[in-house]
Amino acid sequence: MILRMSGVAFDALSSPQPCAERARLFDAYLEAAEIYHHAGRRLMVHAGVTGQAEHIRIRDRCERARIIAEDAFRIAERHIAEHGC
Numbered sequence: 001m002i003l004r005m006s007g008v009a010f011d012a013l014s015s016p017q018p019c020a021e022r023a024r025l026f027d028a029y030l031e032a033a034e035i036y037h038h039a040g041r042r043l044m045v046h047a048g049v050t051g052q053a054e055h056i057r058i059r060d061r062c063e064r065a066r067i068i069a070e071d072a073f074r075i076a077e078r079h080i081a082e083h084g085c
């Protein structure tokens with residue numbers, strides 16, 4: 001699709017179009033990855049310092065964050081493949 005703007009040809013299909021959904025999905029991934037990063041750091045810092053119950057609680061939070069981050073990345077990749085953005 002070629003548009004003419006002020007006498008200049010403008011190819012609307014080949015021009016990069018921002019995809020709001022792609023940006024939203026990657027924001028969700030980055031947020032989940034950041035939570036995972038902080039949980040992992042906390043796990044490392046508290047290793048051998050906290051009691052076993054606290055260690056298990058932090059480890060479980062870290063594992064949940066990892067799974068959420070991986071899911072968010074897969075969803076973003078699937079969107080890109082389906083949407084071609």
Ligand SMILES: [Zn+2]
Nearest residue numbers: 019022083085
């Ligand atoms: Zn898209």
